[in-house]
Each structure stands twice: as structure tokens, then as C-alpha cells.
Amino acid sequence: MLPYKTLITIDREARQPVYQQIANRFASLIREGVLKPGLLLPGSRVLALQLGLHRKTIVAAYDELVSQDWATAIPRKGMMVATNLPDIKPRSFQAPVSPYGYGPTFSFNSIPFVVTSRHDLAPAGQLIINDGFADMREAPLEAWLKESRALVRRPRYHQRLTYGSAMGSPHLRLQLARYLTHTRGLTLSTDNLMTTRGAQMAIYLTAALILKKGDYVIVGSPNYFYADLCFEQLGARLLLVPVDADGIDVEAVGQLCRTHKVKMLYVIPHHHHPTTVTLSAERRMRLLDIIRTHRLAVLEDDYDYDYHYSSAPILPLAAGDHGGNVIYIGSFTKLLGLSIRSGFLVAPAPFLDEMARLRKLMDLQGDNLSDETLAALLGDGTIDRHLKKSNKLYHERRDHLSQLLQSRLGDRVQFTEPTGGMATWLTFHRRYPLAQVAVKAASMGLSMSNGEQYGYGTKPLNAIRFGFASLNNRELTKAVGILEKILKSE
Amino acid sequence: MLPYKTLITIDREARQPVYQQIANRFASLIREGVLKPGLLLPGSRVLALQLGLHRKTIVAAYDELVSQDWATAIPRKGMMVATNLPDIKPRSFQAPVSPYGYGPTFSFNSIPFVVTSRHDLAPAGQLIINDGFADMREAPLEAWLKESRALVRRPRYHQRLTYGSAMGSPHLRLQLARYLTHTRGLTLSTDNLMTTRGAQMAIYLTAALILKKGDYVIVGSPNYFYADLCFEQLGARLLLVPVDADGIDVEAVGQLCRTHKVKMLYVIPHHHHPTTVTLSAERRMRLLDIIRTHRLAVLEDDYDYDYHYSSAPILPLAAGDHGGNVIYIGSFTKLLGLSIRSGFLVAPAPFLDEMARLRKLMDLQGDNLSDETLAALLGDGTIDRHLKKSNKLYHERRDHLSQLLQSRLGDRVQFTEPTGGMATWLTFHRRYPLAQVAVKAASMGLSMSNGEQYGYGTKPLNAIRFGFASLNNRELTKAVGILEKILKSE
Structure with missing residues (x-):
């Protein structure tokens, strides 16, 4: 209930009767939008008790409100703020404005900005070419929620829901250490591991x-x-190095x-973002x-x-001989969907100690329920099985997309089939500016990026990441079909 | 499976036979800890295919490993890394070190630090006096998970699990706008609302x-x-103003x-942290x-x-006439537990637009599943019912604690009963230094703060927040009993 005691102030010295003061105050609150149409007002007994008045005074005030059409008496429910207000425009000089209706009068910092595709505004069920995300229809979310439920039902577990470390749950860190050793050949202990909300938080914290x-x-x-925006926001100056078919130009890095x-x-x-190329072994x-030579700090983003x-x-790189200088980050977001933001970060312990302090200031601590759920699914093989299954599925989808792009779009586009990951880097011939293609696609029921974000800080690329993992073969065919229609109509 | 193709390198020009090269490489990987005891090695057919070798070569290599006791053949399962390794200390000059075993060679920033109580290290089931958190045994977590499950089962919902706005789910923002209007008299639209991981992230983003x-x-x-640490980390200089029984000294604020x-x-x-006093209406x-006069930016933290x-x-304050200068933050963490980190932030739209960009760099986007679940529980009255129930419960617990503190600890401690919230600010007589009390308590099965963090930036206070909400009457009695024993033994 609203704090009516502080909302309704009464001046006992005033010439105006108390019931009228109350009625007027209610009218003001309704005019100002504090009390919304349809809101049930407190019962007269309750309000009388709160304001320290006789109930009859409240009844008189409510009667006054009804007579002025500010409120309606609803049988067996009580008094309700009228839904068809008598005069929605203010009659007094007091404007019904929200203090949040205008900007603050203090100055504030501005943040670098890049236009991104707003797929969240696409109507539900619309066909979307995304950046390369998992297919949520295949994600083991039922298993996830079942495990969460089993956890909260354990009486001993409740303590862990409140008290957690900024490093993440020890249990998950143990499972992750095993997982990273077995899949990536990393040599590390749990002291070298921290869980984060997702890879993005790991990038921000490290930087x-x-x-x-x-x-x-x-x-x-x-x-x-x-990543670029994050470094710039933190005041860094970017030095750009070309990326070719073998990844970033390492000689240019050494030169710089x-x-x-x-x-x-x-x-x-692996599968460099956005171009999907992989850094060669050499x-x-x-x-x-x-x-090692330049004592260079390295942020290795192995999201894929x-x-x-x-x-x-x-x-x-993190598995090699780097003297503790490679901070390695990854995430399970690609597996479990963007909503379950489970990232991790591998670094020397003294670095992580400092990071845990920073994380506390930004985010206090991890989500223990989410951490423990992931630990259980890593431990019982669910994650492993899901990876096997989805690797097979996404492999097929990649192949299907490659075949479609070749047969339907031909030399209107250019691409190199990615060796892994969830997206194909698709460059459109400059005859087809993506800004226009994306607008046409939207009108034909296909939400896609206009490519602008991928060229941040570089020349325009007229290319997009075509995420194939989240679309089944039928949907891929439909999406490429729409692109085909657009390109052929030019 | 590990990328054996890159782990096992073969030199066909070498004098050493290939099978021996493979066996030696396996032995090194085991010595270095990359392959852990108990790990199943790939089947000889699979590995032969991966390495492009004849299966007999692999079988010979595995035989060599077994004869050196590095591996054991397990019937019907295959080859397993030995669990009792022949020589766990390295025989070669190659040390089994992790690159993460030593610190990085680059320099990095340091973060301000305050010792906090590490309740997460307390054994499960131990009695804990916390800072003022909800009782997880009472939290509507089953309803929460049931709702989450209903959401992921809706075919149309999957899209929302991937595409989300940094502002949080529109559905939740609508429910929150209603909730804040009804409970706090705020006049706002959904454009004035952003959801965050919890109040701490809202503090960091705003600052x-x-x-x-x-x-x-x-x-x-x-x-x-x-909050202090967060502002300092961002480079601000703190000006300290006394807090008395009526809250922060507003005249001193005006003077500064x-x-x-x-x-x-x-x-x-409300219930100022740590002292629990409430700012008077005047x-x-x-x-x-x-x-309004000084165009002051205000961060109003109404966590309780x-x-x-x-x-x-x-x-x-946010409900008053502040010209859009009050940034109002709150959270549902107190209701749903620290694990479900659902905070929110009210501010003018132009300020929030900028904030959404910063949030993307730190955390990409909200957790749509968590947002939608909260929206549903706000919409169907679950949150409201839980609040009513827990207000009653915590009210009783507060009363019980007050009575216990008075009757059992007497003038050894000092406190003013809080009008709300989840903790009592309890000052110990200086005869009983909290550093010592906390150590004794730990030895008697009670985990409690030594009060150090509450005095950050001010004089030592010899006081703690005694969180009463998470302990039932029996537990409160037991906790105060332990304190009684300690204080009386002095």
C-alpha cells in the first residue's frame, strides 16, 4: 500500500474542514498521476487508523471525491479511482508532470556508440539472421531448470544462495578447471579461474x-x-592491425x-569476430x-x-608458454543462450585477486544458483552430450547454408566456409549496399543487420555475419530465398 | 575430446620411430598435467584417423605407454592414463609448470579494498549473523523456477532468450513502473526504467x-x-557528512x-546502511x-x-520535485535472495540512453528469462503476497531480537530498534573489541563480521549490522546466547 500517511497532510488550523482537505489532496494526487485510474483506495477504517482520524471523516472525504467524479464506489470492493476522469487536464496551476519527464540538470559523461541490429524489436516468430547464436529450441534449458529446482530443494543449499564469492562458486571453478584441461589442454588450478556474467564482463574487467x-x-x-568500444571507453588508444586468412598479422604486432x-x-x-578466420599455428x-619479449598483456577471447x-x-595461446601474460576468456553463452550469462576468465591468481575486488564494485558477486547448475551439468555429462549433438547439427546447417549461398546468390556475394563457429562471414557485392538490402529484407519479414557495426573503426565492409546455428534448414532456405529475391530485383 | 592432432606432433624425418615419438609425447603430456590421471585416451582407430597414421602405429605407441606404466588398458573401455603414476616428479628438464603458476609480467591497476566477512567460507549449516539478507528458506524460489519453466516451454518465447535490450525486458519494465507507482508514488514511464543485475551494478553504472x-x-x-569504494575507484573525492538519528545532516550537505x-x-x-536510521520528512x-538550487546529481539508494x-x-526523494536529478535505485535481491540479482534504476530517458550503452560494454544485456519471470510474479501477485508474508515474519523476528538483546546482553551493547529493514545496528561496549568477539564466536560455531567494513573511511565503530531476517526465533536465541557467553566471560 502507498504511504498515505505522508501523502495526505492535514492542517488542523486551516479553515477548510479536514474531510475537504483530504478530498482535495486525493484529487491532486489523482491529477498528478500518483494515484492511477482503476487503483483501489484503502478502506475507510484502514485509512482512518493510518491518519489518526475518525472513520466518518474519511467516509465524508470519499463521498466528496465520488461527488466530484474522481472516484467510484465499487460494491464489495471499496473505492476506486475513476477510470474516466472528469478532467484529465489539470484545472489548477500544478502541472501533472513527472520529475523524470525532463532531463537532469547536471551534466554527465557520454559513451561511445555503435548502431547494432535491434533484433529484440522484431515481432515474435520473425525470421532473423543473427550474429551467430545458438538455437534456443535445442538448448538444454529443461535440464537446466530441473537441476536448479533440485538444488533449491536441498535444505543445506539455501546458505549458498546468499553467501557467494566474487570469484564464483568453488564447485563450478573445479568443474571448469577439468573441462578446460580436457578440451583445451590448459594447465591451471581453480585459483586461476573466475566466473563472470558472460564474456563481455570478462573483457570489461580485464581491460x-x-x-x-x-x-x-x-x-x-x-x-x-x-571490445573496441570497451577499450575506448576506458581511455585507451587503439592500434589497428590487419586480419587476413591466417588471422591477425603477427609481424605487424611485433613491429608496433x-x-x-x-x-x-x-x-x-578461433573464428575471429567478425571474419571467422582462425589464427595459424605458425x-x-x-x-x-x-x-614474452615485450611483456605484453594479452586478452585472448576464445568465445567460440x-x-x-x-x-x-x-x-x-593460453596453453602455451606465455609467462602468465595471456588472460583467457570464454563463455557458455553460445551453448545455453544469451539469457544464461555464464562466462569465465583464466589468469594468474594475483591478477584475479585484484579483479575480484573490481567485480564486487560492479556486480557484488556471481549467481550461485546459475553457477551450481552449470557445475552439475558439466559434472553429469549433459554439457558434453549437448556439445556433441549441436556440433553435428550446426555442421549440417553450415553445409546447407554454404550450398544455398553458392547456388542461389552466386557471385553476388562472397564467402569462405568457416571451419567452425556459428556464423559465415558474407560479403555482398558493392552493387548491393547492405543499408538498402536490410530495409527491403525487413519489409519481407527478414530481420538482418545492415553491417554497420562490423565496420566500426575501419572502412565500411558491406558484409554481415550470417548466423546459421539458430536457423533450421527450412528457415535457412527461406532466408536465403528472400535475399535472392532482393538481389535479383536490383 | 582434446585436439590430439595439435598436441601430438610427429617428425617423419627423425630417427626415432613414429610410435615412440607418439608414446614420448603422451608421456610428456601426462607429466605436464595436460592429461590427468584417470583420463580415457582416444581409441586407436579414432586417433589413427586424426593423426593420419596406421592404426598399428597407435597400438604400438599405447603398448609402449603401458609398458612404461603411464597408461593402463581397461577391458571394454580402452586406454586410461594411470592413476598411480610411475614417477610423478618430472624426469626430464621440462618442468610441469603452468604458465599461470606465476604472476603476469605486465603491470596492472590496483583496486581499493575493504575486508568483508567471508560467510561463504562458513561450513554449510553454520549459524551466520549477516548484514541483513532475506531468509532463503522462505523465498518463493519454487514459484520462480516453475514460472521460468513455463516460459521456456512456450515455443514463441525462444526468440526472447537471445535478443534482449540493455534496458531490460519491456514487459518487466511495465510491471515495475506499475509497482513503483503503487508502492512509492513515483510518477514515471517505462522509458525511465532500466533493469540491472542488482543494486550494486546500478550504483556503478550511475557513478x-x-x-x-x-x-x-x-x-x-x-x-x-x-558505494564509497566504487566512487573512489572511479576517481572521485569523498566529502563526509555526519549521519544522526534523523539521517544524513542535510544542512551540512547544503554548506558543502x-x-x-x-x-x-x-x-x-530508508534504513541507512549501516546504521538503519531513516531520513526525516523535514x-x-x-x-x-x-x-534544485545546486543542480546536484543525487543517487538515492532505496535498497530496503x-x-x-x-x-x-x-x-x-525521487517522488518529489527534483527536476529529474534524482537517480533512484532499488532491487528485488532482498526478496528473492542474492542469487537472483534483479535490480532497477529510475532516471530521465536521455540519461538512461547513455547508460544502456555503458551497460552493453560491461554486461551486454540483461537476463531475459529472469526479467520475464519477475514480471510474471509481479503481475500475478506472487511478489505482493510474499512481501506481506515476510513483512509479518521479519517484524516478529525483529521484535524477538530486540527482546533478546535487551534481556541477555543488557548494557554490554547499545541499539535502537529499526523501524524496518532486515538488520539491527548493534554497537558493542568498547570493553568488547569486535575483532576478538568475532574470533571467539567463530570457534563457537557462529560466523559474524568483526565490524571492520562498517567503519570504512571513518573512525572504528565497534558495531555490526545484526541481520535478523534470515534467522528464525530459535536461531536468533542461539546466536544471542553465544554472544552472551562471550561477553560474560570477559
Whole structure:
């Protein structure tokens, strides 16, 4: 209930009768929008008790409100604020404005901005070409919620729902250490592991801990735009290095390290975002050299390791000899969907200790229920089975998309089949500017990016990531069919 | 499966036979800890295919491993890394070190630090006096998970699990707008609302958006330590203003605004943290004056509004005439437990637009499943019913604690019964230093804070917040009994 005692103030010295003061105050509150149409007012007994008045005074006030059409008496329910208000425009000089209706009068910082596709505004059920996300229809969400339920039913578990470490649940960190050792050949202990809300938080935390204003950061060109924005927001200066078919140009990285005081390198070794290329084994070895020589901090974003089709994955830089300088991040978001934001970060313990403090200031602590649920699903093989199943499924979808793109769009587009991951990097011939293609597609029931975000900080690319994992073969055929119609009508 | 193709490298020019190269490489990987004891090695057919070798070569390599006791053949399962390794210490010069075993060689920033009670390290089932959290045994977690399950079962819902706005789900923002209007008299639209991971993220986002390095921020003394740390981490300078029985000293705030270029005020109007005092109505009116006059940015942290026992709540500053300058934050963490981190933030739309960009860089987007679940429970009255029930329960527990403290601890401690919230601010007589009391309590099965964090930035207080909501009457009696024993033995 609203705090009527503080809302309804009475002046006993005033000439106006108390019941009228109350009625007028109610009318003002209704006019101002504090009491909304349809709201049930407190019973006269309850309100009388709260205001320390006789009940008859309240009844008189309510009668006055009804007579002025501000309220209606509803049998057996009580008094309700009228739904067809007598005069929705204010009669008094007091405007019915919200203090939030206008901007603040203080100044505030501005944040770098990039237009992204707003698929969240697409009507439910619309066909969407996304950046490369999992198919939620296949995600083991039932198993997830079943496990969560089993956890909260354990009487001993309740304590863990309140008290948690900023490092994440110890149980999950143990499971993750095993998982990362078995799948990626990492040598680490649980002290080297922290769980985060998702890879994005891991990127922000790492960058905030390493960078000072004005520091140089090497990034690929093009690069994952939210990483670039994050570094810029933290005051860093970006040094751009070309990305070719073998990944980021490592010789150019070495060259920059000799000419600039470079603080950090951001690298995506598998299925680089956005172009999906993978860093070659030779370049990896050379990069490890550079890291050791220049004491370079490296943020290795391996968001997509778990999905490989045409070739075995290459071990991450983090598994090599880097002297503790590679901060390795990944996430289960690709597996469980963006809603379950379960990322992780591997780093030397002294670095993580500091990070845990920063995380507390930003987010207090992890979600223990989510952590423990993931730990259980890693432990009982659910995650492993799901990975096997979805690797097979997404492999088929990738193949189907490649075949479709070739047969239906031909030389109007250009692409190299990705060896893994969830998206194909699709470049449109410059005859077909994506800004126009995306608008036409929307009118034909297909929500897709206009490619703008992928060219952040570089030249326009006229390309998109065509996420194939979330669409079944029928949907892929339909989506490419719409693109075919658009391109052929040009 | 591990990427054996990149782990096992073969030199066909070498004099050593291939099978021996493979066996040696396996032995190294086991010694280095990459392959853990008990791990099943791939079948010889599978590995032969991966390495492009004849199966007999693999079988010979495995035989060699077995003969060296590195592996054991398990009937019908295959080859397993030995669990009692022949020589766990390395025989070669290659040390079995993890690159994460030592710190990074690059420098990184340090984060301000305050010791907090590590209740997460308490054994399961131990008695804990916490800061003031809900009783998880009473939280509607079953209803929560049931609703989540109903959501993921709706075919149309899957899209929402992937695509979300950094502002949070529109559905939840609508429910929240209603809820805040009905309970707090706020006049706002959904454009003024953003959901966050919890109140802490809302504090960090707001401060990061408003503050520049060197800016002055007024805070209470004492104050919620994670807010102080957050402002300091962002480079702000703190101006401390006393907190008395009527809340923060508003005249002192006005004075500082005249002498300093103050950018922001952080205020906790209800049940101030840590002292639990509530800002008086007079001071609130005066504060609104000051905010308008000095165009002061205000962060109103109303973390505890929903729990009132002795008196009706006073409307928040945000409901007053502040010209859009009050950023109002709250959370459902107190209701649903710390694991379900559902906070919110009310601010003018242009400010929130900027904030959504910052949130993307830190956390990408909200958790749609959690948002939609909360929206459903707000909509169907579950939250409302739970609030009614737990207000009654916690009211009883507060009364029980007050009675216990008076009768059992007497003048060894001092406290003022809080009018609401989940904790009593309990000051121990200086004869009983809390550092010692906490150590003794731990040895007697009671985990409690030593009070250090509450005095961050001010003089030591020898006081703790005694969270009464999470303990039933029997547990409260037991906890106070332990304190009684400790104080009487001094």
C-alpha cells in the first residue's frame, strides 16, 4: 500500500474542514498521476487508523471525491479511482508532470556508440539472421531448470544462495578447471579461474584492470566492436592491425611493439569476430615469442572454441608458454543462450585477486544458483552430450547454408566456409549496399543487420555475419530465398 | 575430446620411430598435467584417423605407454592414463609448470579494498549473523523456477532468450513502473526504467556516467562501504557528512554545496546502511531544495523500501520535485535472495540512453528469462503476497531480537530498534573489541563480521549490522546466547 500517511497532510488550523482537505489532496494526487485510474483506495477504517482520524471523516472525504467524479464506489470492493476522469487536464496551476519527464540538470559523461541490429524489436516468430547464436529450441534449458529446482530443494543449499564469492562458486571453478584441461589442454588450478556474467564482463574487467588512460591497445581490423568500444571507453588508444586468412598479422604486432609502448593485445584466435578466420599455428608460436619479449598483456577471447566442423581446434595461446601474460576468456553463452550469462576468465591468481575486488564494485558477486547448475551439468555429462549433438547439427546447417549461398546468390556475394563457429562471414557485392538490402529484407519479414557495426573503426565492409546455428534448414532456405529475391530485383 | 592432432606432433624425418615419438609425447603430456590421471585416451582407430597414421602405429605407441606404466588398458573401455603414476616428479628438464603458476609480467591497476566477512567460507549449516539478507528458506524460489519453466516451454518465447535490450525486458519494465507507482508514488514511464543485475551494478553504472576523475561526492559517515569504494575507484573525492538519528545532516550537505563544486550526493533514505536510521520528512523537503538550487546529481539508494514494521514508509526523494536529478535505485535481491540479482534504476530517458550503452560494454544485456519471470510474479501477485508474508515474519523476528538483546546482553551493547529493514545496528561496549568477539564466536560455531567494513573511511565503530531476517526465533536465541557467553566471560 502507498504511504498515505505522508501523502495526505492535514492542517488542523486551516479553515477548510479536514474531510475537504483530504478530498482535495486525493484529487491532486489523482491529477498528478500518483494515484492511477482503476487503483483501489484503502478502506475507510484502514485509512482512518493510518491518519489518526475518525472513520466518518474519511467516509465524508470519499463521498466528496465520488461527488466530484474522481472516484467510484465499487460494491464489495471499496473505492476506486475513476477510470474516466472528469478532467484529465489539470484545472489548477500544478502541472501533472513527472520529475523524470525532463532531463537532469547536471551534466554527465557520454559513451561511445555503435548502431547494432535491434533484433529484440522484431515481432515474435520473425525470421532473423543473427550474429551467430545458438538455437534456443535445442538448448538444454529443461535440464537446466530441473537441476536448479533440485538444488533449491536441498535444505543445506539455501546458505549458498546468499553467501557467494566474487570469484564464483568453488564447485563450478573445479568443474571448469577439468573441462578446460580436457578440451583445451590448459594447465591451471581453480585459483586461476573466475566466473563472470558472460564474456563481455570478462573483457570489461580485464581491460579496466590493465589499462590506464592513453595506453595503446592492439586490435584486429576489423574487430569485435564491443571490445573496441570497451577499450575506448576506458581511455585507451587503439592500434589497428590487419586480419587476413591466417588471422591477425603477427609481424605487424611485433613491429608496433617495437615502435610503441603497447600495453595490451586483444586477439580472437578461433573464428575471429567478425571474419571467422582462425589464427595459424605458425603465427601462434611467433606471437608467444612476442608476448614474452615485450611483456605484453594479452586478452585472448576464445568465445567460440567448442564448435569445430572441418578441422580439430588449435590449442589456445593460453596453453602455451606465455609467462602468465595471456588472460583467457570464454563463455557458455553460445551453448545455453544469451539469457544464461555464464562466462569465465583464466589468469594468474594475483591478477584475479585484484579483479575480484573490481567485480564486487560492479556486480557484488556471481549467481550461485546459475553457477551450481552449470557445475552439475558439466559434472553429469549433459554439457558434453549437448556439445556433441549441436556440433553435428550446426555442421549440417553450415553445409546447407554454404550450398544455398553458392547456388542461389552466386557471385553476388562472397564467402569462405568457416571451419567452425556459428556464423559465415558474407560479403555482398558493392552493387548491393547492405543499408538498402536490410530495409527491403525487413519489409519481407527478414530481420538482418545492415553491417554497420562490423565496420566500426575501419572502412565500411558491406558484409554481415550470417548466423546459421539458430536457423533450421527450412528457415535457412527461406532466408536465403528472400535475399535472392532482393538481389535479383536490383 | 582434446585436439590430439595439435598436441601430438610427429617428425617423419627423425630417427626415432613414429610410435615412440607418439608414446614420448603422451608421456610428456601426462607429466605436464595436460592429461590427468584417470583420463580415457582416444581409441586407436579414432586417433589413427586424426593423426593420419596406421592404426598399428597407435597400438604400438599405447603398448609402449603401458609398458612404461603411464597408461593402463581397461577391458571394454580402452586406454586410461594411470592413476598411480610411475614417477610423478618430472624426469626430464621440462618442468610441469603452468604458465599461470606465476604472476603476469605486465603491470596492472590496483583496486581499493575493504575486508568483508567471508560467510561463504562458513561450513554449510553454520549459524551466520549477516548484514541483513532475506531468509532463503522462505523465498518463493519454487514459484520462480516453475514460472521460468513455463516460459521456456512456450515455443514463441525462444526468440526472447537471445535478443534482449540493455534496458531490460519491456514487459518487466511495465510491471515495475506499475509497482513503483503503487508502492512509492513515483510518477514515471517505462522509458525511465532500466533493469540491472542488482543494486550494486546500478550504483556503478550511475557513478561511472556522472563522475569524472577528481569530482566531489558527498556521502554519509558512516556509509555503505561498497558505494564509497566504487566512487573512489572511479576517481572521485569523498566529502563526509555526519549521519544522526534523523539521517544524513542535510544542512551540512547544503554548506558543502556552497563551498565546493559538488557533483553528486549518495543518500540512503530508508534504513541507512549501516546504521538503519531513516531520513526525516523535514530533511527530505530541505534536501529537494538543495538539489534544485545546486543542480546536484543525487543517487538515492532505496535498497530496503519494501520492509516496514513500526511506521509507514516516507515517500522517496525521487517522488518529489527534483527536476529529474534524482537517480533512484532499488532491487528485488532482498526478496528473492542474492542469487537472483534483479535490480532497477529510475532516471530521465536521455540519461538512461547513455547508460544502456555503458551497460552493453560491461554486461551486454540483461537476463531475459529472469526479467520475464519477475514480471510474471509481479503481475500475478506472487511478489505482493510474499512481501506481506515476510513483512509479518521479519517484524516478529525483529521484535524477538530486540527482546533478546535487551534481556541477555543488557548494557554490554547499545541499539535502537529499526523501524524496518532486515538488520539491527548493534554497537558493542568498547570493553568488547569486535575483532576478538568475532574470533571467539567463530570457534563457537557462529560466523559474524568483526565490524571492520562498517567503519570504512571513518573512525572504528565497534558495531555490526545484526541481520535478523534470515534467522528464525530459535536461531536468533542461539546466536544471542553465544554472544552472551562471550561477553560474560570477559
